[in-house]
Amino acid sequence: xxxxxATPQAPSPAPATDxxxxxxxxxxxxxxxxxxDGIDLDVRRATCVGVLGPxxxxxxxxxxxxxxxxxxxxxxxxxxxxxWNGDRRDIQERIGVQLQEAEFQDKLKVFEVLRLxxxxxxxxxxxxxxxxxIGLTEKRGAYVKDLSGGQRQRLSVGCALLxxxxxxxxxxxxxxxxxxxxxxxxxxxxxxKAKGGTILLTTxxxxxxxxxxxxxxxxxxxxxxxxxxxxxxxxxxxxxxVVQFTFGDGNxxxxxxxxxxxxxxxVRREGASMVLTVVRxxxxxxxxxDAARTQNLLLDDLRTHRxxxxxxxxxxxxxxxxxx
Amino acid sequence: MNLPEIKELTRVRVLGLLREPEAVFWxxxxxxxxxxxxxxxxxxxxxxxxxxxxxxxxSQMLTQALESDEQIxxxxxxxxxxxxxxxxKGAVDGLIMEGGxxxxxxxxxxxxxxxxxxxxxxxxxxxxxLAKSPGTDAPIDLEPVTETGSRxxxxxxxxLIGMNLMxxxxxxxGFAIADIRRKKFLRRLLVTPMRKSSFLLSFINSRLVFLFLxxxxxxxxxxxxxxxxxxxxxxxxxxxxxxxxxLFSGLGILVASRARTIEGVSGIMNLVMMPMWLASGxxxxxxxxxxxxxxxxxxxxxxxxxxxxxAVMLDGESLxxxxxxxxxxxxxxxxxxxxxxxxxxxx
Ligand SMILES: Nc1ncnc2c1ncn2[C@@H]1O[C@H](COP(=O)(O)OP(=O)(O)OP(=O)(O)O)[C@@H](O)[C@H]1O
Ligand SMILES: [Mg+2]
Numbered sequence: 001x002x003x004x005x006a007t008p009q010a011p012s013p014a015p016a017t018d019x020x021x022x023x024x025x026x027x028x029x030x031x032x033x034x035x036x037d038g039i040d041l042d043v044r045r046a047t048c049v050g051v052l053g054p055x056x057x058x059x060x061x062x063x064x065x066x067x068x069x070x071x072x073x074x075x076x077x078x079x080x081x082x083x084w085n086g087d088r089r090d091i092q093e094r095i096g097v098q099l100q101e102a103e104f105q106d107k108l109k110v111f112e113v114l115r116l117x118x119x120x121x122x123x124x125x126x127x128x129x130x131x132x133x134i135g136l137t138e139k140r141g142a143y144v145k146d147l148s149g150g151q152r153q154r155l156s157v158g159c160a161l162l163x164x165x166x167x168x169x170x171x172x173x174x175x176x177x178x179x180x181x182x183x184x185x186x187x188x189x190x191x192x193k194a195k196g197g198t199i200l201l202t203t204x205x206x207x208x209x210x211x212x213x214x215x216x217x218x219x220x221x222x223x224x225x226x227x228x229x230x231x232x233x234x235x236x237x238x239x240x241x242v243v244q245f246t247f248g249d250g251n252x253x254x255x256x257x258x259x260x261x262x263x264x265x266x267v268r269r270e271g272a273s274m275v276l277t278v279v280r281x282x283x284x285x286x287x288x289x290d291a292a293r294t295q296n297l298l299l300d301d302l303r304t305h306r307x308x309x310x311x312x313x314x315x316x317x318x319x320x321x322x323x324x
Numbered sequence: 325m326n327l328p329e330i331k332e333l334t335r336v337r338v339l340g341l342l343r344e345p346e347a348v349f350w351x352x353x354x355x356x357x358x359x360x361x362x363x364x365x366x367x368x369x370x371x372x373x374x375x376x377x378x379x380x381x382x383s384q385m386l387t388q389a390l391e392s393d394e395q396i397x398x399x400x401x402x403x404x405x406x407x408x409x410x411x412x413k414g415a416v417d418g419l420i421m422e423g424g425x426x427x428x429x430x431x432x433x434x435x436x437x438x439x440x441x442x443x444x445x446x447x448x449x450x451x452x453x454l455a456k457s458p459g460t461d462a463p464i465d466l467e468p469v470t471e472t473g474s475r476x477x478x479x480x481x482x483x484l485i486g487m488n489l490m491x492x493x494x495x496x497x498g499f500a501i502a503d504i505r506r507k508k509f510l511r512r513l514l515v516t517p518m519r520k521s522s523f524l525l526s527f528i529n530s531r532l533v534f535l536f537l538x539x540x541x542x543x544x545x546x547x548x549x550x551x552x553x554x555x556x557x558x559x560x561x562x563x564x565x566x567x568x569x570x571l572f573s574g575l576g577i578l579v580a581s582r583a584r585t586i587e588g589v590s591g592i593m594n595l596v597m598m599p600m601w602l603a604s605g606x607x608x609x610x611x612x613x614x615x616x617x618x619x620x621x622x623x624x625x626x627x628x629x630x631x632x633x634x635a636v637m638l639d640g641e642s643l644x645x646x647x648x649x650x651x652x653x654x655x656x657x658x659x660x661x662x663x664x665x666x667x668x669x670x671x
Contacts, residue, residue: 105507120326120513
């Protein structure tokens with residue numbers, strides 16, 4: 001049974017470009033929301049781009065449009081110099097995709113899942129080799145339903161690696177995993193990157209973005225609100241450090257009082273604690289201690305740290321990256 | 325065509341099914357059991373005696389005449405009213421009592437609309453005639469037909485095979501697709517270069533893997549246990565079943581191609597299967613419908629399958645004589661598959 005789309009196409013010569021993925025003016029609307037509202041996004045070859053954003057920011061919608069799974073309502077996408085309308089199969093042969101919520105058939109064994117996915121591609125890796133890469137060799141005969149969350153996620157990434165892709169798309173690959181499982185997955189991704197692979201990943205985790213990404217896009221309500229390398233993003237904050245503490249029993253200072261301090265840039269509450277982004281750390285701490293002595297305040301759990309992407313994010317959106 | 329991917333998709337389907345014992349039961353064992361039970365139930369559709377209610381008191385002659393007839397079971401009631409209640413319920417096929425005056429003939433009440441009652445009437449009449457003047461039975465040589473091939477069960481069995489091809493094909497495929505939809509697995513496949521036709525074909529293929537197992541079980545049950553004659557060629561029979569199975573799994577894909585839920589699938593499934601259950605000659609010949617309807621009924625997929633199976637099994641016809649039926653089946657198979665491929669809801 002042949003269909004029009006089944007005719008093999010000679011791979012069209014890819015235009016010379018160092019962009020693996022390029023998107024211009026992407027828009028996706030749903031009945032009651034504009035999920036993606038005019039996003040431009042480029043991924044250079046052999047780099048890792050991280051897309052950060054809170055729940056519902058439009059990360060999945062964006063990445064799925066780039067993967068050719070959703071049609072944008074407006075905008076242009078090229079992947080490896082090709083467009084989804086023209087060279088669909090050709091692109092698919094050369095990218096690897098892990099979806100945020102894809103389940104495999106429960107009663108399939110690890111190697112059966114890999115063998116199935118391998119059969120879709122003309123060229124690719126050996127499944128034993130992939131099992132080695134994702135560290136599931138001992139689990140080759142285990143049912144999918146008996147795998148831990150981390151193992152299942154690695155299998156999912158393994159399926160995305162089967163065709164030796166040029167680009168790897170990962171949608172929240174480590175959400176819900178414990179730190180150890182998360183690190184194991186990072187190793188797989190770093191290994192792929194070390195071999196010259198290009199990665200586009202979405203995440204809620206700053207740590208993940210800082211560790212893996214060369215370039216970060218911060219999304220909120222379907223728009224890119226900041227973009228740059230982790231360092232340059234932190235630099236835009238203009239803060240030297242972040243000072244964090246809680247008031248113990250007794251008196252406390254209000255947010256206004258604190259922002260009146262010399263060298264304080266911004267103040268916010270995070271649960272019980274106060275978080276200050278500051279320009280001159282030492283001065284601010286000195287003022288805090290003065291106030292504590294004169295006004296009889298109890299300072300608990302005082303910490304300072306360098307600004308993180310989380311701080312950048314919060315200062316830009318007033319929201320934390322995760323709901324919890 | 326990408327053969328490795330068709331092979332792997334099929335293998336995964338088959339494994340998935342084999343590893344769900346419940347699914348195996350409902351999809352495969354259940355239809356076989358159903359066919360077996362129906363087959364058994366209709367196997368000895370031997371003549372049932374008529375039950376006649378007799379109102380007491382009655383003359384000895386009348387009682388004896390009825391009692392001596394082996395095709396009549398006699399029940400007695402003390403009053404007409406009492407007996408009439410049983411007649412109304414259908415517990416007796418006819419109700420008889422002595423006439424009022426000495427010479428009056430007995431009175432027989434029966435429901436003209438019931439075939440059993442008409443039979444009962446004839447039997448009572450014959451019993452009474454014979455009692456009056458023995459040896460006056462009609463001058464006909466009676467030849468009860470016991471030859472295999474012309475009993476009801478012989479007619480029924482190919483219909484059951486057809487029904488089974490339809491039920492198993494459609495439920496098996498329809499549910500499998502609904503189940504895959506539920507799991508969001510489909511989206512994962514869509515970001516690979518997998519051909520959509522391979523995916524849909526794998527459902528038909530996995531159906532065919534089980535088909536032969538099923539056919540061997542069902543057919544040997546029919547032939548060895550029920551004594552159904554098998555007059556035509558085995559190859560012809562298998563080819564018809566094969567085409568039938570492909571056709572019905574194609575129809576199953578089509579039915580499941582838009583529905584989002586299992587409930588949706590079963591609804592449409594019933595809507596599609598019910599008319600064929602009734603009008604495609606499973607339990608009774610579609611000849612019973614008005615003549616003008618026959619050409620239309622013959623275009624139904626199950627009618628074509630049943631007609632071809634009967635012709636081959638019972639009449640020993642060759643495949644060549646079944647070309648029109650085969651064309652109907654083939655056209656349905658291709659049509660369903662192509663339309664399903666067009667309208668299938670992948671997201
Ligand atoms: N199929 C859909 N129909 C309607 N609205 C949708 C659909 N998919 C996404 N949305 C909406 O679009 C917005 C963006 O969703 P999206 O899944 O892209 O967010 P996300 O950044 O991936 O969030 P998360 O971190 O929770 O995965 C949300 O408001 C969501 O409710
Ligand atoms: Mg998401």
